[in-house]
Amino acid sequence: MDFLRRMFGGGNRAPADNALHLYVRCSHCGTPVHVRIHVYNDLAVEYDDDTVAGYTLHKEIMDAKCFRLMHADLSFDRDRREQSRTIAGGEFISREEYERLMTTQPRQQ
Numbered sequence: 354m355d356f357l358r359r360m361f362g363g364g365n366r367a368p369a370d371n372a373l374h375l376y377v378r379c380s381h382c383g384t385p386v387h388v389r390i391h392v393y394n395d396l397a398v399e400y401d402d403d404t405v406a407g408y409t410l411h412k413e414i415m416d417a418k419c420f421r422l423m424h425a426d427l428s429f430d431r432d433r434r435e436q437s438r439t440i441a442g443g444e445f446i447s448r449e450e451y452e453r454l455m456t457t458q459p460r461q462q
């Protein structure tokens with residue numbers, strides 16, 4: 354029975370600082386972007402009748418080079434655990450890849 358757990362949002366399942374870090378790269382110019390998502394403030398609730406079925410996040414991400422928008426869509430279960438993610442205009446990369454790109458890319462300004 355996960356009824357009570359569901360009511361209180363799963364408690365300890367969420368990341369310690371309630372943050373989800375997205376690392377993406379613009380498919381147009383290749384610029385890496387880091388986005389911090391607050392899993393309690395930024396997620397939209399999806400209802401199945403009267404109960405919470407899960408959460409979704411739509412995020413528009415813009416890099417600082419070509420300023421094209423990337424559209425990320427993520428879905429989460431009722432414990433705010435990520436279920437799937439898609440992105441248009443860019444690609445998801447790992448944190449390691451992001452950090453590598455940041456150190457190899459010439460700095461703007």
Ligand SMILES: [Zn+2]
Pocket residue numbers: 379380381382383384416418419420421
């Ligand atoms: Zn770009």
